[in-house]
Amino acid sequence: MRLWMLCAPILALALPAVAGRQQDHGAANADRQAMLDRLGIVRVRPGADGFDPKAPNAANYDEARAGTPELPQLMRLSDGGPVRNRKDWARRRREIGVLFDREVYGRVPSTAPKIRWHRVREERATEAGIPVIRRWLEGKADNRAWPQASATIAVRYTLPAGRRRVPVMLSFGFPEGFRFPGPPRAADPGPPYTEQLLGHGWGYAVVVASSIQADNGGALKTGVIGISLRGRPREPDDWGVLRAWAWGASRAREALAADTEVDARRIGIEGLSRYGKAALVAMAYDPEFAIGFAGSSGAGGAALYRRNFGERMGNLAAGGEYHWFAGNFLKYAGPKTEFDLPVDAHMLIALAAPRPLFLGAGTVDTGDGWVDPKGSFLAAAAASPAWAIQGAKGLAASAFPPELTPVTGGTLAFRQHRGGHSNRDNWPSFIDFAVRELGRSGN
Numbered sequence: 001m002r003l004w005m006l007c008a009p010i011l012a013l014a015l016p017a018v019a020g021r022q023q024d025h026g027a028a029n030a031d032r033q034a035m036l037d038r039l040g041i042v043r044v045r046p047g048a049d050g051f052d053p054k055a056p057n058a059a060n061y062d063e064a065r066a067g068t069p070e071l072p073q074l075m076r077l078s079d080g081g082p083v084r085n086r087k088d089w090a091r092r093r094r095e096i097g098v099l100f101d102r103e104v105y106g107r108v109p110s111t112a113p114k115i116r117w118h119r120v121r122e123e124r125a126t127e128a129g130i131p132v133i134r135r136w137l138e139g140k141a142d143n144r145a146w147p148q149a150s151a152t153i154a155v156r157y158t159l160p161a162g163r164r165r166v167p168v169m170l171s172f173g174f175p176e177g178f179r180f181p182g183p184p185r186a187a188d189p190g191p192p193y194t195e196q197l198l199g200h201g202w203g204y205a206v207v208v209a210s211s212i213q214a215d216n217g218g219a220l221k222t223g224v225i226g227i228s229l230r231g232r233p234r235e236p237d238d239w240g241v242l243r244a245w246a247w248g249a250s251r252a253r254e255a256l257a258a259d260t261e262v263d264a265r266r267i268g269i270e271g272l273s274r275y276g277k278a279a280l281v282a283m284a285y286d287p288e289f290a291i292g293f294a295g296s297s298g299a300g301g302a303a304l305y306r307r308n309f310g311e312r313m314g315n316l317a318a319g320g321e322y323h324w325f326a327g328n329f330l331k332y333a334g335p336k337t338e339f340d341l342p343v344d345a346h347m348l349i350a351l352a353a354p355r356p357l358f359l360g361a362g363t364v365d366t367g368d369g370w371v372d373p374k375g376s377f378l379a380a381a382a383a384s385p386a387w388a389i390q391g392a393k394g395l396a397a398s399a400f401p402p403e404l405t406p407v408t409g410g411t412l413a414f415r416q417h418r419g420g421h422s423n424r425d426n427w428p429s430f431i432d433f434a435v436r437e438l439g440r441s442g443n
Helices: 003-018 025-039 086-105 193-199 223-229 241-257 274-285 327-333 345-350 373-383 424-438
Strands: 115-127 130-141 152-160 166-173 203-208 262-272 291-295 357-361 412-416
Touching (some): 025 327, 086 345, 152 193, 193 203, 193 424, 262 424, 274 345, 345 373, 373 412
Parallel strands (some): 166 203, 166 262, 357 412
């Protein structure tokens, strides 16, 4: 197998450890097995093998074998009636949300903790010749009902100084000073995305995902999930880590919105890979996010579950990823299949409508085949009626575009770059899209 096909699977396995917490495999496996027992699942299908091309379950990167699956109907109500107008869509949107709550990401319980924010520090500086103000926040989760678990959400953000009503992009990220292990990486070509945003009058922010909830099935008794469970095991429809991250991002958005220099109506959410999945979930469940940018989100994010390309259902249900989802999700890698799911990725994307949303990925030959870039495009195309029914333009293309071609003529956008498993090369196109849709600071 060529090295480029290994990049995304390797990164997918590495992230939990390098993000500051080693996976507790024993505890995770025990928790997963307890949920399988509770659901009466005896056997879970193996996922795609992204390392051995001769394996019986080797990951497929051949478009001819990907299939053209029939998708659940987006624009038809649960009683069979068509979605004809905005009122119908509001009803359909609620129905879809219930399905994702129950079968995929889990519901946020009423016992989710309140978050109390305070500013840790502030400083003035200059970035790329632009005077800026930097602020650090901590959000302490109220754990008085279950002191055995705790969480302190870390947020840091930078605004161009002297501006008013600054739009801000909030990204899922890592603790300050974090570095990936191994040899130093080559510097990115061109200015970093942070300088690009500042140059357009935007601010940037980071919420540390692991400070909301550890990316570890063996740690579900900690963090905001642990506080909410209060010592009991998860129910099959309780929230998983993706939903917890999205919930935490919403709390971070509220904290940013409380800053009088930030335009509360123009706060966006961004993420890559598993954080791209979380960014989509945040857009789906929090209508106050004004814009979204989800890169290389793959299965469980923007890519269609029903396509046979790259990562499959069995990978998502395995010990390293099952905790991202509700327990009920395991059923679709056991006695049921992805074709039994009442939803697919186009329906998740549609929950963001009619707000602007930018989806991206690398190419198969530069290391991003695992996330099925074309599957994300097809899901976006299938989601477009949710924009049209609300008077907005969805994806401005129906045929998969050539790489490096921005499909940004609508409010739903897509671009495939050649930078591998990264958002780096799509930031310039996204920023142009965001400025067109939402404007600059002071506007």
